[in-house]
Amino acid sequence: MSKKLAALVGLLLTAAAPALFASSYLFYVEAQALAGWSSAAKKAIFYSMMPMETMQKPSVGFDYVQKFSGEAGDIATLSVQGRLALNTEGGTSTEAQLYNAFLKLKTGWADVWAGHNRPAMGLSSTLDNHGTLLQPLSMSGFGFDRDWGVGLEHQFADGGAALSLTAGSGMPLKFGGYLLAGRAALGVLSQDNFSAGATLAVGRIYDVMGYDVLSDNPMPIRLAGFDASWVSGAWENSAEVMGGTRDGRGTLAVFWRTGLGLLDESRLKIELQPAVFWKKGEASVQAAAGASFLATSDLTLRTMAAYDGETKDVKLLFQIYYYKGIRF
Secondary structure, three states: OOHHHHHHHHHHHHHHHHHOOOOOEEEEEEEEEEEEEEOOOOEEEOOOOOOOOOOOOOEEEEEEEEEEEEOOEEEEEEEEEEEEEEEOOOOOEEEEEEEEEEEEEEOOOOEEEEEEEOOOOOHHHOOOOOOOOOOOHHHHOOOOOOEEEEEEEEEEOOEEEEEEEEOOOOOOOOOOOEEEEEEEEEOOHHHHOEEEEEEEEEEEEOOEEOOEEOOOOOEEEEEEEEEEEEEEOOEEEEEEEEEEEEOOEEEEEEEEEEEEEEOHHHOEEEEEEEEEEEEOOEEEEEEEEEEEEEOOOOEEEEEEEEEEOOOOEEEEEEEEEEEEEEOO
């Protein structure tokens, strides 16, 4: 973690500390155990994607949300969410990971945020992937799961719109690039069982993997996408198409996730996730199948089998995920 990032985290935590014992906060502890097998590495692994990526690894963490209210109701939200993860590749070490670290203000006409939050791009701007094994396109080079910057969001009765301007560096804070993204959506999934969105994004972003910046020079990107989510009975579906140019070369991705909820309140969910990528004029397929079981209100068991057509790697993964709210 850079010194600038560490300083910002310290400021956020310092700001949160006086309100920690107020009645309007939520505090969760998180812990996960994860292990699996990789056919490419030919050994046991303790990560879900790549060794340098942040998701997912054995870790402990927290999720803190503080509401600030006035006479007219909520006026701001502070969110800080992070982990201490275990790296086992090339020796054993720990890595501090910061996900949410933002302050969101309610202005009446829009919610305005600043800090480390989701850019306004596609499905990844609506899905919470903090603890899951299956990941959307943002973890495959099409945007960022989190990025440093500012943004605004407005919810309509029949949809919403969002705009963000971020650093284009993802997990670490690095200056010199930018990512301007906007998304407009029709439908509210929780009330309409359907939502569709359109995304436009331009910028110069860094090639990063986790907290490792792979190039000092940001690359130009131009992307456009369309996404849709719908619920039909026990079935949940999400699909996304995103394409354009990345570093001057054409790129395209087609993504689909379908899930079936079983048992009471869908405590058992079976999911399939195929995706096709065109990069540098070549096509590759990624496919994953996963299952999650809510054993208790705080404990989730997950497993996933995944195939990467570019690396010819097959992974089998098992995860125990604990997430519990506590009061001080």
